[in-house]
Amino acid sequence: MLKVLLVDDEPFIIQGLKVIIDWENEGFEIAGMVSNGKEALQFLENENVDLVIADIRMPEMTGLELLETLRKDKKSDVYFVILSGYADFSYAQQAMQNDCTDYILKPVDKEMLLKVLNKVLVLKNEKNKIDEDNKKMKQAYLAGHLISLIRGKYDEVNLNYVKENMRCEGGARYVEIQVEQLPAGDEILDSDMRSLQRKMYESCVAFLGADSAHCVFDVSVNEKVYDIGFICSDYMAEEAAKNERKYLEDLRRYICDNTQKNIVMLVGRKVSDISKIARSYGNACMLRSFQGFRIVKSIYYYEDEVKISADGIVLCKDSLDELLRTVEQNNHVEIRNAVATFYDEMSSMGMNGESMNLNINYLLFQFIHLASEQDDNVNQQEILRLISESSFKTGIERGSRAHMTRFCCEYGDYLSQLRKNVSRGVIGMVEKEVRDNYATNITLKSLSEKYYVNSAYLGQLFRKKYGQSFKDYLNNYRMERAAELLLRTDKKIIQIAEEVGYHDMDYFVNRFIQVKGCTPARFRRQMQSGE
Known part of the structure; x- marks a missing residue:
């Protein structure tokens, strides 16, 4: 609701304005009614309003003087409408030069008042949009500076x-x-x-x-x-x-x-x-x-x-170095033995959870370093997280000996793949797999198992080359095949959805709209009619 202040020294004019229309129905509420410009200024000192409707001739301070004061002192950017008799038309023109929104001739006509109020609503909405756009620009500019600090x-x-x-x-x-x-x-x-x-x-x-x-x-x-x-x-x-x-x-x-x-x-x-x-x-x-x-x-x-005790950091350096060596060489038997030695040493030293975490943190940093030396173009920290998640199974405690053993074996496989530069040919094989089997339930995980590549690394390679996830790539490929079938055949849409790998018709239509901007049926009509 926009708030309105009515200003006129004639009470019957004020009362007439109050009842001539249903203000709330038009999106306005009357916030106050005063009899001259001075009273209006006092009211505006304590209350915010969106619109002032004021008579041009009043004792103490006229409507024109009120407008000039507000604009000169920049006390308010309120919309201002002058009430004017025919004899005061020249004054109304002067008011317009002082950024008066509009004027209404007396006696006030209901339709004219509604027209002016609608104009104010339009102006207010435009101003709100400009203010919102400016606010977003300022927020974006501030965010840019803040990200530099971060x-x-x-x-x-x-x-x-x-x-x-x-x-x-x-x-x-x-x-x-x-x-x-x-x-x-x-x-x-x-x-x-x-x-x-x-x-x-x-x-x-x-x-x-x-x-x-x-x-x-x-x-x-x-x-x-x-x-x-x-x-x-x-x-x-x-x-x-x-x-x-x-x-x-x-x-x-x-x-x-x-x-x-x-x-x-x-x-x-x-x-x-x-x-x-x-x-x-x-x-x-x-x-x-x-x-x-x-x-x-x-x-x-x-x-x-990542706690550091007052007594300093205690690292099982020899055990850690041996574990790193076995992972780098990808010898699963030696990895299991090295993990056992590492955990036995921590246990014999009476390490608690905090100290154990410090040793594991050191190990993880070294793993990231080893992987980055092989390929620093992908997010090795994210791959480490994904491998640690994939090696975790229900019933195994996180960070336990069993979890660490599974993780180190998988990470050793991953490092071995990096050294063999598996990325050189695997993307081409996956692309062919999509072309040949796009309608089947192929997943990144199933492809990684088929081609002996870590799924986290394969996902990163896909993003690096195509700028999108494997799932997005597969869906977009299916959409292109669906578009071809819509153009070249008269098959039913539900049949086409099945042929390109979608068994949920609603999901297929929604995905098609996201990619092509319209429904499959409309796409077919537009292409056939040449629109």
Whole structure:
């Protein structure tokens, strides 16, 4: 509802305006009624209104003087409509020069009033759209500077702009917010993940309110990680009268409720100032790699997962080096023995969970380093996470001896594949597999098993070459075959759907619309008629 202030020294004019139309039905409500310009100014000091309708001739201060005062002092950008008699028409013209929205001749005609109100509604909607566009541009510009800080590649221009346009006092943490990971080998369409990512962002923004600038969409833009970033400043929990962990859990639950998905947070170490937030971001990235070796949680805190005791770090260096050697050589028998020796040494030293995690973290870092030496063009941290997930089976404790043995054997196979440069020919074989068998239930996992390539690595290779997931590639290929059948045959659409691998007609039609922009039936008509 737009708020209206009526200004006229004649009570019967005020009353007539009040009852001449159903204001609420037209999208307006009368916020106040006063008898002259001075009273109007006093009213506007305390109340915000969208529209002032004022008589041009009044004692104390005329409508024209009221308009000039408002525009001159820039006290309000309110829409202003003058009520004028025929004899005052020249004054009305003067009012228009002072950014008066419109004028209405007395006696007030209902249709004329409705016409003017409709004009005000249109102008207000246009202004709201412009304001919203400007707000989005400003948010995007701020987000660009903030991402520079998050990634640690910034200068004083970036830092100063963030500090001038966002509350930054006190300490802060970087929080990566993501959907709970799918099991290794499972895939979801990129378009569906992007839509879910946007819902997460919108939910986070709604929760934060005035602090929405602290939420950043798509921080990991160069990786296929559908996350949002959140700069959690100390004052947020304090002003909400909560401790930090309760505040983050409430935010997580809010996003879960709005997306109907289980949401996971990776919380980096607290830094003293926004200028150091890249360190906290690095912690969150590290947590992402270690997820597969941790007990499943809703929120992972860096301090909990990567703890360093006051006595210093104790590494089983010899056992770790031997395990690294056996994995690099991909000898499964020796890998099993090396894992046993490693865990026995940790046990004999009386290591607790924290110390064991430190040793495992060291091992994982070394694995990433070994893989990056072979191929640094794909996200090796993500592949490590996926392999650790795929090696985890129900009934095995995460990070246990059995889990580590399975993981090391699979990772040894993966490193062996990298050394053989399997990527050189496997993509071509997979492309042929799609061409020959696109209508069957082929998956990335089944192809990786057939060609003896790690499924996580194969998925990364596909993204590297085609810029999309294997599932998207397969669906798009099926859509192109469906389009050919629609053009070259008179087969029924349900038959075509079956022939290209879709047994759910609704899903086929929806996917076709996403790719081609129209239904299969309309596509066929348009192509046949040459539209």
